Amino acid sequence: MAQMLDDDPRIIEFDVRTDEMLVNMGPQHPSTHGVLRLVLRTDGEVVSEVEPHIGYLHRCAEKIGENLTHRQWIPYTDRMDYLAAMNMNLGWALAVEKLMKYQVSEKARHLRVLITELNRIASHLVGMGAYGLDLGTFSPFLYAFREREKILDLFEEACGARLTYSYITVGGLTADLPAGWLAKCEAFLEQFEPIIKEYHALLTTNAIFVKRTANIGVMSRELAIEYGCSGPVLRGSGVDQDMRRDGEAIYTAMYDGYAFEVAVMKNGHYPRDHDYPAVPADAVLGDCWHRFFVRMLEVVQSMDLVRQAMDRYSACKGPLGEPLKLTEKMPAGDAYLETECPKGQMGFYLVSDGSAIPWRVRARSSSFSNLAVAHELCRGCLIADVPAIVGSLDIVMGEIDR
């Protein structure tokens, strides 16, 4: 139809539609979270189509995994979601352990919970701070990084690395916690707790923030499920699913005895509604605000879990146990396991022919599915909403491109 209008010289002067413009957002752009390239089709300020292009960070991690033993591939998982490397390590370690039917010691189990939940806080802090940047406020980003820095200090003390830890490994962890670590962790949680209020004041309840996020990029329950979204993106749409509770036995067994409530809106309110800012009137379930808020709630939830894990870990008397040998042979067969990473459900699949080197490795990235929905959400929004929507999906390109 539009083509016909353009072709007919008598009608064209009545056609008020302005020219569409194709704009490249990225791969070098301040708010594309790494090397994402979005091709926007815009009519003035209105975006009619957003097409994500990926692959700028592809490192053939899966193929590399088919040439290394299971434990040797752990450092490569670090580099997938580099903001939550502990959770990545855990996903792969558990998948291999599932294939080998290996059970880690009780102490290792609690330490894994402790470490991954701490990393979840760090990851959500980056997600929160970077989201502020996407909306044009710089300071919350640095406030978030200030606290994240303290978590990284703790990690550094535990495993020597600040970003790519390779701490959790197949069959346990590479080392036990150093003496006095728990006290430092507790001190961190103590001072971090009141700071969350600051974040709520600067972002969650800020009038401009609410204006920019409420009712923007609304993703219905059905859409979220159709696109295979997971993690806070899925829960932001009101789907009550969390692998820590609903996952496979080997993963949920890790959280046995832990008390936590999945951060999702049920019957019109969040589990922690009483001591948290109320949902603004403009916000619609599934919009950017809810996705952001779920992350904020999960920070508190993870703090609870860290506290519980610290108690249980210090109650464990036995040794931590040694991780498996680098060349430990795996039984022939295959295994797939999804774990709840900060960005969503990260799945690892491996096929073994009986050697220590997997025959096939495959990673299912949560950010990949979460990003795929962007072109549905960005249809008809304004240019300024594109970073708001993409930011609320909290993607990490390292995980998408692997």
Add this chain to the structure above:
Amino acid sequence: MAEFLINTVGLPDWLAWTVTAMVAAALILNVIAGGALVFIWAERKIAGRIQDRLGPTRTGGKFGWLQSLADGIKLLAKEDLMPDGADGMLFRLAPYVSFCASFCAFIALPFAFDFVGQRMNVGVFFVIAVLGLEVFGVILAGYASASKWSLFGAMREAAQVVSYEVPLGMCVVVPVMLAGSMDLVTIAEKQAGWLTNWYLFHDPFTFVIFWVYVTCAVASVNRAPFDLAEAESELVAGFHTEYSGLRWSYFFMAEYGSMFLVSALAALLFLGGWNGPVPVASLLGLSEGTGDTAGYFVRLLGMANLLGKATLGVLIMMWIRWTLPRLRIDQVMMTCLKYCTPIAAAMFLGAMLWQVALPGGLVPALRRPAGEIREGWLPGPGGAFALPSADAGKVAKVNP
């Protein structure tokens, strides 16, 4: 100064006036540019402190106070890039348009009684009009850059600044109406005396309209949360995406110059200008109008007063910038058209009615009697661009 050159040095009239004008222009240009450098440094320090870091600490010693200068040298040394598809002439011209517009407006800005580059009986009008020209530089830059992001920035700037000129104009008209003059010196003069004489506290309408003015002023100089033309999270850097080196720094200087200008204008129009909250000078029996040393000292004090108020305004803008997220373009336009403009119009009407109903204010005793106001503010024989009086010519050389 011109009289001195003519009478003592013996220069011909035209040469004396040209030299005087050039000295005054150089003073304005350099002091404002120096001020912009200080503000750039201050912004970095303040941003640092707000964000729990130190900001610059090393360049130039203790507080990194030479940071802006070091940045300037870096910008000078940078490669001056121009995109292949750019419209060369406009691309080169644009930064100077912005820069000139921002700095020209300072000509009519009084820093204290008679400390003014060129006193005009339409000073307010001149400042607002010249400041409005700044947008042309931005639009030219966006258009000539041959970059889609720049074009977006330019279109946003055009839409935003042009809309905000409307409520801004209405806000400015209220003090003009109260003072009965468009001369900035007169407007400030009329607010001499105690705090209660400031137009901010003149009546409830002026109090409200001051905040409307603040909003519009922030929007019209493109500061956060209205910095849509250079929204870095959406438009990379907006209109100055393709600029580098010294040309880019001209935009930067223009921005800081404008920030200071609108703050100074707020101080002059609403916050008593160079008159402090307590009329110390007149309590001591001194007058700023006299040509002797005491008068000069009082004027210097007034200048410090005005600079303090304007600086405070700039600092508040910085504070806002480092705290708030950015609005979206439709929300910015809505703020202007649905809130600022109607409120400004209603307040204008209210202030007008107040003037008719209660010309002396609620408590007339608090207000200075009209007769006390110096008559010198009346438009001079020079017409629209009345020349300053003889002693004003002398102090012109210390004009910042």
